[in-house]
Amino acid sequence: MKKTDNISLVFIFLAGLLLLFILAPLIGLFLSTTPFSLFETALEPEVQKSIWLTISSSMAATLIFSIGAIPLAYLLARKKFIFKRVLLGIINIPVIIPHSAAGIALLGIISRDTLLGKIAESLGFSFVNNPAGIMVAMAFVSLPYLINAAIDGFISVPERLEKVALTLGASKSRVFFTISLPLAWRSILTGLIMMWGRGLSEFGAVIIIAYHPMITPVMIFERFSSYGLQYATPVTVLFISICLAIFVAMKVISKKTNHAETGEN
Secondary structure (H helix, E strand, C coil), X not given: CHHHHHHHXXXXXXXXXXXXXXXXHHHHHHHCCCHXXXXXXXXXXXXXXXXXXXXXXXXXXXXXHHHHHHHHHHHHHHCCCCCHHHHHHXXXXXXXXXXXXXXXXXXXXXXXXXXHHHHHHHCCCCCCCCHHHHHHHHHHHHHHHHHHHHHHHHHCCCHHHHHHHHHCCCCHXXXXXXXXXXXXXXXXXXXXXXXXXXXXXXXXXXXXXXCCCCCHHHXXXXXXXXXXXXXXXXXXXXXXXXXXXXXXXXXXXXXXXXXXXXXXX
């Protein structure tokens, strides 16, 4: 028993150090900002537009690309085929490559002189220095979070339920929308939140494709490089606070939805 207690104490100590490593910079950041400077920054139209652009672009990227990501996750969870592991590895490439390199790679297929760039221009817009380019960059680096979460969700759905429904005459599409998707929804919703949150914080890929209009991570970088830490801190604290509030609200809504579905109190 004594050995177990000693191990527990060591684990608690190590866990405390790790939590301190995460929390200390954030606490220091908030303590270094006065309420007046935070309020003054929040009133700046440039800051307001930047924060709204960041949140809306990440949300739009998440919703648009989820249309393809969720079906892909279902296929990867249910089908067995050659090179499946290779495909899973390809999906996770954006997580491991430098995001500035991701931006350059994306720019190579969406710039004005490429096929996609010319198609976009024929439709009246350009990916470069445009919210469309921002959404593409955000989606590229954050898609693995949604796909992996959705795969886990679909794997947790018993295949026998789908097979029973098929034998009773239900179509594959009906089985997917009435059985597979609802039962995997908890994991998918978690993946959507993680994808949205990861897109919010993207900097490297976005700055290559669209320095303007300026999302908040780029604005923080510009203010820090031009005017120093003191000028960049209020924007940083404001952005973190807003994102944290939205994230907590989404998690609460998700939890209430799950409780309503399971009948828990």
